[in-house]
Amino acid sequence: MDPMFQYSEKLELFLKDYNIKSYDYSQFSDIRPIERGGFAFVYSTVFQEKTYALKCLNNNLHLDVKAFKLLICEKQNRFKFEWKKLIKCANELTLGLEYLHKKGIIHRDLHSKNILINEDKILIADFGISKHVNDASTTSAILGMPAYIEPQCFFSLGKPSVMRNQTFIA
Numbered sequence: 001m002d003p004m005f006q007y008s009e010k011l012e013l014f015l016k017d018y019n020i021k022s023y024d025y026s027q028f029s030d031i032r033p034i035e036r037g038g039f040a041f042v043y044s045t046v047f048q049e050k051t052y053a054l055k056c057l058n059n060n061l062h063l064d065v066k067a068f069k070l071l072i073c074e075k076q077n078r079f080k081f082e083w084k085k086l087i088k089c090a091n092e093l094t095l096g097l098e099y100l101h102k103k104g105i106i107h108r109d110l111h112s113k114n115i116l117i118n119e120d121k122i123l124i125a126d127f128g129i130s131k132h133v134n135d136a137s138t139t140s141a142i143l144g145m146p147a148y149i150e151p152q153c154f155f156s157l158g159k160p161s162v163m164r165n166q167t168f169i170a
Helices: 003-017 065-076 083-102 151-155
Strands: 029-036 040-047 050-057 115-118 121-124 162-164 167-169
Touching: 083 121
Parallel strands: none
Antiparallel strands: 029 040, 040 050, 115 121, 162 167
């Protein structure tokens, strides 16, 4: 049996179990890309004369339970926090960054999609473009999500990264 067909069947059962509707793409019009993620694309589209955000799972999707749980959380909108919890999360994130900086690690791609919450603990994820502050062999490049990149980084392309007073400058 074709693995993609097997995944498609499992995906359809999963979506049905959690009461998530799926639609044929031919029902949508004026489809325009908004954002691309690790396992899905998000588009702006028109459906029955209303504009919607359309999330399209990649065809090469590997069945990943954590990814599907994230989809369920998005559907149920379970990401609402009280101020007290937000402050706790911000504090933990700051402590995590402080730890990385003390170890001389520059994350270089920190944004909301790389901050995970597991059992009320903040986790910093995706160290794919991180580097050690003393790594002179690598030069700066614009990687990651441009909206979250510090403006100074755009003016220092090709220059080695340096650390000054616990602040990392690309």
